[in-house]
Amino acid sequence: MRGRKALERADSLRTMSAEAPLIHARGLTKKFGELTAVDGIDFDVARGEAFGFLGPNGAGKSSTMRMIGCVSPITDGTLTVLGLDPRRDGAAIRQRLGVVPQLDTLDTELTVRENMIIYGRYFGLSRKEVRARADRLLEFVQLDERAGSRVDPLSGGMKRRLTIARSLVNEPELLLLDEPTTGLDPQARHAVWDRLFRLKRQGVTLVLTTHYMDEAEQLCDRLVIMDRGTIAEEGSPLELIQRLSTREVVELRFPDDVPEVEVSVFNGQVARMETLPDRLLLYTDDGDALVPVAHERLHPQSVLVRRSTLEDVFLRLTGRTLVD
Amino acid sequence: MDYSPRAYEYWVTSYRRVWRGSIVTSLVSPVLYLTAMGVGLGKIVNHGAHPLPVPYLDYVAPGLLAAVCMQIGAFESAYPIMSAIRWTRQFHAMLATPLRIRDVVLGHQLYVASRIAVVSAIYLAVIAVFGTIHSFFAIAAWPVAVLLGAAFSAPVVAFAGWLERDEGFNALFRFGIIPMFLFGGAFFPVTQLPHGFREIAYATPLWNAVDLMRHLTLGNPTLWLSLIHVAYLALWAAVGLLLAQRTFTRRLVT
Numbered sequence: 001m002r003g004r005k006a007l008e009r010a011d012s013l014r015t016m017s018a019e020a021p022l023i024h025a026r027g028l029t030k031k032f033g034e035l036t037a038v039d040g041i042d043f044d045v046a047r048g049e050a051f052g053f054l055g056p057n058g059a060g061k062s063s064t065m066r067m068i069g070c071v072s073p074i075t076d077g078t079l080t081v082l083g084l085d086p087r088r089d090g091a092a093i094r095q096r097l098g099v100v101p102q103l104d105t106l107d108t109e110l111t112v113r114e115n116m117i118i119y120g121r122y123f124g125l126s127r128k129e130v131r132a133r134a135d136r137l138l139e140f141v142q143l144d145e146r147a148g149s150r151v152d153p154l155s156g157g158m159k160r161r162l163t164i165a166r167s168l169v170n171e172p173e174l175l176l177l178d179e180p181t182t183g184l185d186p187q188a189r190h191a192v193w194d195r196l197f198r199l200k201r202q203g204v205t206l207v208l209t210t211h212y213m214d215e216a217e218q219l220c221d222r223l224v225i226m227d228r229g230t231i232a233e234e235g236s237p238l239e240l241i242q243r244l245s246t247r248e249v250v251e252l253r254f255p256d257d258v259p260e261v262e263v264s265v266f267n268g269q270v271a272r273m274e275t276l277p278d279r280l281l282l283y284t285d286d287g288d289a290l291v292p293v294a295h296e297r298l299h300p301q302s303v304l305v306r307r308s309t310l311e312d313v314f315l316r317l318t319g320r321t322l323v324d
Numbered sequence: 325m326d327y328s329p330r331a332y333e334y335w336v337t338s339y340r341r342v343w344r345g346s347i348v349t350s351l352v353s354p355v356l357y358l359t360a361m362g363v364g365l366g367k368i369v370n371h372g373a374h375p376l377p378v379p380y381l382d383y384v385a386p387g388l389l390a391a392v393c394m395q396i397g398a399f400e401s402a403y404p405i406m407s408a409i410r411w412t413r414q415f416h417a418m419l420a421t422p423l424r425i426r427d428v429v430l431g432h433q434l435y436v437a438s439r440i441a442v443v444s445a446i447y448l449a450v451i452a453v454f455g456t457i458h459s460f461f462a463i464a465a466w467p468v469a470v471l472l473g474a475a476f477s478a479p480v481v482a483f484a485g486w487l488e489r490d491e492g493f494n495a496l497f498r499f500g501i502i503p504m505f506l507f508g509g510a511f512f513p514v515t516q517l518p519h520g521f522r523e524i525a526y527a528t529p530l531w532n533a534v535d536l537m538r539h540l541t542l543g544n545p546t547l548w549l550s551l552i553h554v555a556y557l558a559l560w561a562a563v564g565l566l567l568a569q570r571t572f573t574r575r576l577v578t
Contacts, residue, residue: 032578069420071416071419071420071576071577072577072578073577090424091325091327091422091423091424092422094420094421094422095421095422097420099420101416101417101420103413103416104413105412105413105414105416105417105420106412106417107334107338107412107414108412109338109341109412110337110338110341114337117337118333118334118337119417119421121330121333121334122327122330122331122334122417122418122421122422122423123421123422124327124330124422170421
């Protein structure tokens, strides 16, 4: 039901912009032997959108990205990227894509600038043009001072920024980012987000995968939550939170075991409850009103009222079990 | 469209880091080998009941040329290819751009060809200085060197694309390249080998190249035998390329 609604929404979006979607997928499937990594998913990405694939490891995000990036043949279904068929026009599509892969593909023995230039040359840019763009883009990601340095000693965040700069060398219409900030420290993540914001403002269509909820909330206009190869939910971050969680969450912390209680003791103030080893999460629309009741009934060590986040949605949908 | 020159440019950029040392090695090693093998060893061999019809230095020089081209062709196609697949992952970078598998494979082949073109030119110049070239046919040894490089490079590239771990290269060098270097006709006629081994030697691409180059530098090639040698080397290169296309596709386009 919800899937169809999403599609209708995407269709109406398309009518509004009077333009075919940049990415159009129906029943998109990827199998590796017996394993079905992507199990018949439907989605559309419109021009100028920032679209996210969220999900735990192994949900099929990267496989989907690799199919969009025309480096992984689709097993079944239909996929068009920039209005072209990846099976036939892979090279032509890739000419217009920027790709930030999950694992860096930099040559760490070469310098920052050499990596930029070589990559630009893969797109057939003239030497002069690629040099000018390399300078501009290295400045954009604040690596201009390291242009002559080898890549090897750079920090993880710098390498990631270089990979982003490199992915922009062909001035792509569509930028694919597979876990752009995984493994980075908070400062480095914010530096990357800042650059991605700017690109978005410039009208570059972003498609990214992440398992960081804050990243999805920060960057995505619209996202899908993937689980075991299928799309579990689709919407804007706010819509998803509104639809699938409550406005607020009250976190009660206990020194020892979390007491066993029934939701009913809160007289309908709590929509849902979740018990963690040391905490009890109460999903409610009015946290402040719930605090005195919680104190009185449960005597927690501490109480925290916070806004519901995409993380709450995500964990509700995909469960708390560790996925490898 | 052929995008292989774009992939070629990567290898050239990568090589530029080491070119000085590499060129010096290409210049010094033939001098050392020819002095030791040809001048030193050559003085005390070749006096038995069946001496070679030419001085040992003249005999061994084209053999060394072929052996060196074999080593470069194989070596440049082993670890660097595995690195571009697994460590620097540069092939993944290429394939995210308009480049396709065949561009990636051919771009590297162009690089190996130019490496060997440079090294073999230096080598030919050095052995000319040592006075071992007896004919203008020797010029033809130059393209033969490049073809020999491809006859080794392409199959090793395919092998590198197929290998799961780099330990496999040890086996390749231990049981393939080094035995060919020693017994493939570079240093002594394979007719010295017992039957069985001799036939194996005839089947190696190295022996075919050595025999052809030797006839060219000594100035006594025959047309039909030369053509057979060339065709045989080309066959190794062609089969290697086809296999590389397959192993790369399985490895990189999943």
